[in-house]
Structures are given as C-alpha cells and as structure tokens.
Amino acid sequence: MDDVAAESFEERSGDGGPLRWLKRANHDDGLVALVRRARRALPGDPDFGDPLSAAGVGGPRAAARAADRILDRHAASREVSLAGLQVWQALTERVSGQPANREVTLVFTDLVGYSDWSLRAGDDAALKLVRRVTQVTEPPLLEAGGQIVKRMGDGAMAVFRDPATAVGAVLTALDAVKTVEVGGFTPMMRAGIHTGRPQRIGSDWLGVDVNVAARVMDRATRGGLVVSNATLAGISDEDFESLGITVKRVRKPLFSTKAPGVPDDLVMYWVKTRRDLPGTDAVDAEAPGA
Numbered sequence: 001m002d003d004v005a006a007e008s009f010e011e012r013s014g015d016g017g018p019l020r021w022l023k024r025a026n027h028d029d030g031l032v033a034l035v036r037r038a039r040r041a042l043p044g045d046p047d048f049g050d051p052l053s054a055a056g057v058g059g060p061r062a063a064a065r066a067a068d069r070i071l072d073r074h075a076a077s078r079e080v081s082l083a084g085l086q087v088w089q090a091l092t093e094r095v096s097g098q099p100a101n102r103e104v105t106l107v108f109t110d111l112v113g114y115s116d117w118s119l120r121a122g123d124d125a126a127l128k129l130v131r132r133v134t135q136v137t138e139p140p141l142l143e144a145g146g147q148i149v150k151r152m153g154d155g156a157m158a159v160f161r162d163p164a165t166a167v168g169a170v171l172t173a174l175d176a177v178k179t180v181e182v183g184g185f186t187p188m189m190r191a192g193i194h195t196g197r198p199q200r201i202g203s204d205w206l207g208v209d210v211n212v213a214a215r216v217m218d219r220a221t222r223g224g225l226v227v228s229n230a231t232l233a234g235i236s237d238e239d240f241e242s243l244g245i246t247v248k249r250v251r252k253p254l255f256s257t258k259a260p261g262v263p264d265d266l267v268m269y270w271v272k273t274r275r276d277l278p279g280t281d282a283v284d285a286e287a288p289g290a
Helices: 002-012 017-026 029-039 059-070 076-095 114-121 123-143 163-177 208-218 229-233 237-243
Strands: 104-112 147-152 155-160 188-196 199-201 204-206 224-228 245-250 268-273 283-285
Touching: 017 076, 029 076, 059 076, 104 114, 104 123, 104 163, 104 208, 114 123, 123 147, 123 155, 123 163, 147 204, 155 163, 163 188, 163 224, 163 229, 163 237, 163 268, 188 208, 188 229, 208 224, 224 229, 229 268, 237 245
Parallel strands: 188 224
Antiparallel strands: 104 155, 104 188, 147 155, 199 204, 224 268, 245 268, 245 283
C-alpha cells in the first residue's frame, strides 16, 4: 500500500517531486566534484574526513567520524558538511598555535631482545613486562609535555615540542626501565630522536621525518639513545650542561650499505650522561653540539 501511495505521489508530481529531485541533485557527479574543488580553496585539509584525518580526539574529528557514518559517501551534502568541519579544524589549530607542519621532535623506543625473550617466556610474561615498562616510561614523557602518538607492542612513538625536553625525558625513561624485572629478566630499552616537520594527519604523524626517526632508533642496537644531527642542532650549550650529557658520533660500519629512507646528510650521535662515560666502543668522540 505504501509503495502504491509513493508511486501515485511521484506520478502527480511529474518526474518524482521535489524530494526526488533533491536526492538526484545531491548525488550528481558534477555537483559533488564542484564542492570538492571548492573545498581546496578553504582553510585546512581539503581531504579532511577520511579515516586517517578523522582519527584521534577533538571536536572536528569526532564530528567527522559521525558524519561519515550518517551521510551518504558520494553526496554533495557530505562534502558541504566536511567543508564546515575542515574550516573548524583549521581555526582550532590556528587559535591553539598548532599549524599542521610545525617543527616537532619525534621519539621512537623499543626493547632490545624483547622478541627472543618473549618467545621463551610466553605471552603472559611478555604482556606483564610491556605493562611494567609502560608504567615507568610513559610518565616522564608525558610530564615533560610529550604526546604518546601510538604504542607498537614493546615500543612507542612520541612527539615533543623541542629537542632538549625530549632528550631529558627519554633519558629519564631509559633509567626507569632499569628498575623493571619480570621472571628474572631486566629489559634494556633503546630510543631514537629526530627533529623535523612531519605531516600531522588526525592523531598520527606521517612523512620522511617519521621514517628517519625510526631509522635513528635502529642504530641503537645495544640500547641507549641515538639522536640525529637535526635534533642536536636544537640543543644549546646551556641545555647540554643542565642535562649533564655529552655526544659521540656513531661510527658507520665498514662496507655497510646506505639505510633505506635515510637522507644523505643525516648524521647520528650517541647521547651519554656524564656518569656513563667512557662511551661504548662503537662511537667516535665528538665535542658537544658538533
């Protein structure tokens, strides 16, 4: 009966009535494309609303996730709604002084030898260890103003506003790991720090500088902290003194090939507190700030 009534209404209304016309217009390819082009002239990310950009906390991102569930995927109404959220997000970041590509210091951490140990110890012990490590390492990072971007099994990625703060927080976290013991095993953490201008997408960070930070961590094969020359350039002599640190240039292994995703001008340095000196046998001495 309802279908018959609907058909009668459409017949009386010519080609389907105003509602059907609006529906057709809303899904018109030309109109959808026009709104998408218009979004590129607006402030903010013109692709705002995809799963990457809408991830994380914040009003615009939560609204974008709701819009994605409610609105038709290929419709002008969806693009108009996202355009408003795009501008909202841009204004929020501008007011809070957080431009999309500001310079940040990226930190990567993980546990040395964790995979081999967990294979022997089993899942219960491995989970207990990761929890204990997280309990002692994340507080100093957060208290220093760092943001935990994501946790990756036995490791994590964090972002800081400036290099010196990141180095101090990571050194505290490295010391804290030494207090952890599970089943007779005391883990050793390694960390890498690099400073750059990655792309902020939702709650994540992407781009070349993120890859470089991960490669810097990879060089800390026996634990400890390695930083890039970009991070080192942002640490003043006063910061060196207050942190009580010195640096030594990482020696490139003989006949080694260039690591993928690493720029040619990248130089890496071990960071040592003065109580840790003399340094390891895998480094060459450098003056602070070199």
